[in-house]
Amino acid sequence: MHHLPERDRPPIKARLRRAWAETDYHRALEQLQRLADELDHTHPGAAGSLREGMEETLTVTRLRIKGKLKRTLESTNPCESMIDTVRTTQRNVKNWSSGEMGLRWTSAGMLEAEKQFRKVIGYLDLPRLAVAIERRLHLPQPNHLTTQETAIAVTAWATFGAVMAETTAVLERTDQAELVQALDSLSEATRLLADRLR
Secondary structure, eight states: OTTSOGGGHHHHHHHHHHHHHOSOHHHHHHHHHHHHHHHHHHOHHHHHHHHHTTTGGGHHHHTTOOHHHHHHHHOOHHHHHHHHHHHHHHTTOOOOOOHHHHHHHHHHHHHHHHTTOOOOTTGGGHHHHHHHHHHHHHSOOSOHHHHHHHHHHHHHHHHHHHHHHHHHHHHHHTOHHHHHHHHHHHHHHHHHHHHHHO
């Protein structure tokens, strides 16, 4: 939206919302592609930005997730909230001695953010989401990247969940040495996921 003049934003935003509210993936994709084609003539930067993540913005629709879980997954608020907590945790560190120290502080911030985590709204549909992702992984895909990205996301989520569960268990026992070891595991898992996503 930042590529558009203020006066053009409301109608474009309305069309984006209509497309994203669509329950049929192909119709939603067609609406977004039509909008991008129209923007090519007047605002090429906005058209390019829209095309860049067009299919990814429709992932939840493509997986046919509906209701409360769809609204939850379409929001960036949980991620933004965690990032904000990590920044708050790190703000008093003045001298970063290494990248590893940054990972440790990030891990500590994520553990702090975990205290604020609430039950996922629409959590009863999570098994349906898991089945939809599993089906998507095993269907022949015209776009191999989409399948690969989905597999990476599922693996990342599972790894993150396992490491967070281990770290939480260690925190409950409050043994300092085990806490350091758990933070090391989280740092290593984060590094491995970052390498895999490259």
